Amino acid sequence: MNRYILIVYSILFCFPLFGQQKLSGVLTDESGNPIPFATVCDSLGNGVVCNEFGNFNLELPDSLNRCIIVSAMGYNTDTLRIDVADTAYQLSSKNYRLTEIAVVSCQYINNKSPVSAFTSGKKEIQSLRPRNVSEVLQTKAGFTIKSGYQAPLSLRGMSGKRLLVLRNGVRRFSSYPAGYMSHTINVYDLERIEVEKGAASVIYGAGAMAGIINLIDKSPFKQDGLNAKITTGYGSVDHEKNSLVCGGWSNGKFAVKSGFRYRDASNFKYPDGTVAENSFYTDKDLFVTAGYKLSDKQNLIFTSDFHDGGPWGKPVGFNGTNYMRVQTINEKTNNYVLKYCSINMGILSNFETSVFYSNERRELTKRYYAAAGYRLSYLETTRFSDYYYGANINTVVEVSDSYQIKTGAEAYSFHISTPIDVVDYIEEINFNNRVSQNAHNQNFGVYLENNVRLTSQVKTVVGIRYNKAIINQGNVHSSEQNKGLEQQKEALSGNTALIAQIKKNSTLKLNLARSFRMPETTELFADSYTSNGIIYGNPDLKPEYCSSIDLSYRVVNKYFEWEASPFLWLMNNMITKEEISGLPGTNFTYVNIGKTRLWGGEINGKLLFDKVLEENDHLSIQCGISYLNGTDVSESADYWSNGTPLNYVPPFNLKGDISYSGTFTKNVKYNCKLRSIYYSEQSRLGDNPYATPAYLLLGCNLGVNLPNLLSKPSLNVAVNNLMNTEYQCYQSYLPSEGRDVRVFLTFTF
Amino acid sequence: MRKLILVFAALVVLLVSCDKEDKPLVITQGDYPVKEYYLERDPKVNVWGAGMDFVHAECQLDETDLDYKYMELEDEFPYDVKFYVVKSYYYDTNGDLKNEGCPAMLLSSETKICKLGEGVDYFNSLTSITEEMTAQLVTDPVIDFEQFKNETAGFYERAPLFAALDQCAIGQKFRSNILVIPEGKTEQEVQPVYLVKTSEGAYVKFMVKEFKPAKPKEKQTLVRWQVVSE
Known part of the structure; x- marks a missing residue:
């Protein structure tokens, strides 16, 4: 089977050799100097942003006029005729700046980041018809999905406290041990998902070790007048019913936008047809944003999102026993952010500040049943509640054309309580325990990053960040520790990066960094009761660090684009669990x-064709390869010795898709996609239960749009696990879902 | 040409599929098979004990049809050894009431036992019973769990219960935090091997092979036994 799979992927990778032409070029000023981050659009407004060196690649359908519209801060917006033989385009200087460019320029993370980065746009998100953010990201090399509804995000094997999740640049916390769960937001509210793969602690602070995932909402100003969209959907594997409504209004100065999702699903089915008992869910999401433009250079945006989840359950057997049912009977998250943005105010080319407040509540129940008679014997309810608030400031100072300083600060306070109620039906007793009671973590960080353009082709980045955390154990402390009630931790991180244009269309990024994460209240002070035993807090914990080398080599030319992004991460002071003796039980x-x-990397390739079968069609082929090697060398003197393979490292995997879009008639457009994900056997782990077998998953999408009819109806069908393959996600010993046919009908007004 | 390549790629992708096969593992040694079972260890699941009946009373020295059974509160299953786990409660320094599973192997009143050696290799090498061995057989003290209940709250008190179980032949000696595993050894090399004489007069070698197996069996305990000739 592996041979077949490799043949398929070899063919996919050979496609770039037969590529067609795209419009590529470099944008310069009157002196011939490249203009970074300018926008280049076709006559319909579909566009791209130039990279650091003014290079751009744009698909330009032949049906359109052969012209492009280019614009940039400080230059006249211009419409240029395309000459295929000429790849250099010039803009003349201008004595005022364009307001929208600053907004656009921050969208394309790959051009700004010193590490490999990408953006998944709304079109891609919508076409997949995903249930959550994880289902979008799992199609990308480097990301792995672990489970179904309550999906944690995992990049290069790292999740939870080592992968930072932000929404519109503001960090998101969670009381889940595995970190931020992607089911708590409505993925259809997002304008795009920006991902940086690699250390990003200098700008983003604690936790940005494996990278960052920034979930970006559409600006309320990006709409014209009154608009609305209604979608209804159904999924076959779990009888999921979906209802989505969104709408908004803007007059250019005021704007408001809102989205709502309701979904309800019963237990899903395994590929063999059996029902995954206790895997149901019901939830509701509401998103509201409103904006006010103070001037052409300043705006104020308020954003709030609410998730009302529950009840939902984990399939029986998820926790290793058929005698326990784990359910979340109530889950609510409320998030509020007020953000002020300005551009070109004095020496500040960009200034952003946000204040935020969030709270989260959920009740997790564990019902235990006696093996004899399957009678309820024990009920444990943990009432998680947390809240956090804070503020951040980010500024960009343009010292000169070749020297830019980014600086900022962040302060936040995170509080958590986790009381547990117990009913023992055998001993007939009730009691209440506290693990944490207002345990809190106050964190403050400042950073400075210098961006120096050495030549028109070479840019350097040098940054440093200082963080201080005051971590308080709250009103309950570990029964095993007798040290202070409060700990202060400090962390210093930094990075040095080089971004260079090697050839006309290739860019090399090298980032050397030291990133960090702070120990948390639960790790320092609380006693956590888990399925593996009691985990006692340790107040002597120090911050955890990762020294990393991240490389990215990206080539974009007329025929194809591809990127290789290898990395080496050496993590020290890692906070891990260690079994202790001298106490009763396994603790x-x-x-x-x-x-x-950890070392490994990804290779991504992408190719776009036009006029494959007809005049106005488009074909795209994408493929991504990911390899990760992780070894625990805690017992060794150095990092290069043999050690124990890490069980959370996903095996070698390949991901690819073929997309095709065209028109039946003038009024009927269609698109289709064939997706595939292959995971090799997790062979490094030997007999370890995480050594999951190889599997290949296929999926497909089909969409039909009628854009010229009233309400612009569209029908989308997405099929996941097309071949109904039996498989286990890595880190799981339960089979995953069987074939799921999802049908969505949308009307736009 | 591109059309052909596209169609070919789509066909190849569709033709690829995975297959899976499961092979049962059979352990047979001597006249009687070696038997291994995973028994639930969580006191909230294994509430009234898992009784192990090594041989049937009706057909002596034959294998039983029901090797083990999760027992009810009132149950007459004729077990030889019972894997019994109760929750023992205690107050921590915060004043919170906490409980801990108290897994123990208890003998029936008519069963005798003695420890012979350690480790799976010793278990496998033991093929005959000598008089020296049978001379060491003893019965377990009868433990009345009710006497360890807190009079006011009604739960089992941890400290006196642990002390009583320490008097048993097996008791809790197989627990991972009680069993001492020397440097360079594994749990399976040091778990005690016992000789059990059942009420029917059969001799059985018995051991806990893994107190806490790897996932997904981590909430269970693996026991191993084999009937041996005298």
């Missing part, structure tokens, strides 16, 4: 002895 404590070596 653990958190320790700092962890030391791991």
Whole structure:
């Protein structure tokens, strides 16, 4: 089977050799100097942003006029005729700046980031018809999905506290041990998902070790007049019913936008047809944003989102026993952010500040049943509640044409309580325990990053960040620790990066960084009761660090674009669990002895064709390869010795898709996509239960749009696990979902 | 040409599929098979004990049809050894009431036992019973769990219960935090091997092979036994 799969992917990678022409060029000023981050659009407004060196690649359908519209801060917006033989385009200087460019320029993360980065846009998100953000990202090399509804995000094997999730630049916390769960937001509210793969602690602070995922909402100003969209959908594998409504209004100065989702699903089915008992869910999401433009250079945007989830359950057997049912009977998250943005105010070319407040509540129940008679014997309810608030400031100072300073600060306070109620039906007793009661973590960080353009082809980045955390154990402390009630931790991180244009269309990025994460209240002070035993807090924990080398080599030319992004991460002071003796039961404590070596990388290729079968059609082929090697070398003297394979490292995997879009008639447009994901056997782990077998998943999408009819109806069908393959996600010993046919009908007004 | 390549690629992708096969593992040694079972260890699941009946009373020295059974509160299953786990409660320094599973192997009143050696290799090498061995057989003290209940709250008190179980032949000695595993050894190399004489007079070698197996069996305990000739 592996041979077939490799043949398929070899063919996919050979496609770029037969590529067609795209419009590529470099944008310069009157002196011939490249203009970075300018926008280049076709006559319909579909556009791209130039990279650091003024290079751009744009698909330009032949049906359109052969012209492009280019614009940039400080230059006249111009419409230029295309001459295929000429790849250099010039703009003349201008004595005022364009307001919208600053907004656009921050959207394209790959042009700004010193590490490999990408953006998944709304069109891509909508076409997949996903249930959550994880289902979008799992199609990208480097990301892995672990489970179904309550999907944690995982990049290069890292999740939770080592992968930072932001929404519109504001960090999101969670009381889940595995970190931020992607089911708590409505993925259809998002304008795009920006991802940086690699250390980003200098700009983003604690937790940005494996990278960042920034979930970006559409600006309320990006709409014209009154508009609305209604979608209804159905999924076959779990009888999921979906209802989506969104709408908004803007007059250019005021704007408001809102979205709502309701979904309800019963238990899903495994590929063999059996029902995954206790896997149902019901939830509601509401998103509201409103904006006011103070002037052409300033605006104020308020954003709030609410998730009312529950009840939902984990399939029986998820926690390793058929005698326990885990359900979340109530889950609510409320998030509020007020953001002020300005551009070109004095020496500040960009200034952003946000204040935020969020709270989260959920009730997790564990019902235990006696093996004899399957009678309810024990009920444990944990009432998680947390809230956090804070503010951040980010500024960009243009010192000169070749020197830019980015600086900013962040302060936040995170509070958590986790009381547990217990009913023992055998002993006939009730009691209440507290694990954390207002345990809190106050964090403050400042950073400075210098961006120096050495030549028109070479840019350097040098940054440093200082963080201080005051971590308080709250009103309950570990029964095993007798040290202070409060700990202060400090962390210093930094990075040095080089971004160079090697040839006309290729860019090299090298980032050397030291990123960090702070120990958390639960790790320092609380006793956590898990399925593996009691985990005792350790107040002596230090911050965890990762020294990393991230490389990215990207080539974009007329025929194809591809990127290789290898990396080496050496993590020290890793906070891990260690079994302790001398206490009754199987128990653990958190320790700092962890030391791991991770290396690997991704290769991505992409190709676009036009006029394959007809005049106005488009074909795209994408493929991504990912390899990760992780070893625990805690017992070794150095990082290069043999050690124990890490069980959370996903195996070698390949992902690809073929998309095709065209028109039946003038009024009927269609698109289709064939998707595939292959995971090799997790062979490094030997007999470890995480050594999951190889599997290949196929999926497809089909969409039909009638754009010229009233209400612009569109029908989308997405099929996941097309071949109904039996498989286990890595880190899971339960089979995953069987074939799921999802049908969505949308009307736009 | 591109059309052809596209169609070919789509066909190849569709033709690829995965297959899966499961092979049962059979352990047979001597006249009687070695038997291994995973028994639920969580006291909230294994509430009244898992009784192990090594041989049937009706057909002596034959294998039983029901090797083990999760027992009810009132149950007459004729077990030889019972894997019994109760929740023992205690107050921590915060004043919170906490409980801990108290897994123990208890003998029936007519069963005798003695420890012979350690480790799976010793278990496998033991093929005959000598008089020296049978001379060591003893019965377990009868433990009345009710006497360890807190009079006011009604739960089992951890400290006196642990002390009583320490008097048993097996008791809790197989627990991972009680069993001492020397440097360079594994749990399976040091778990005690016992000789059990059942009420029917059969001799059985018995051991806990893994107190806490790897996932997904982590909430269970793996026991191993084999009937041996005298």
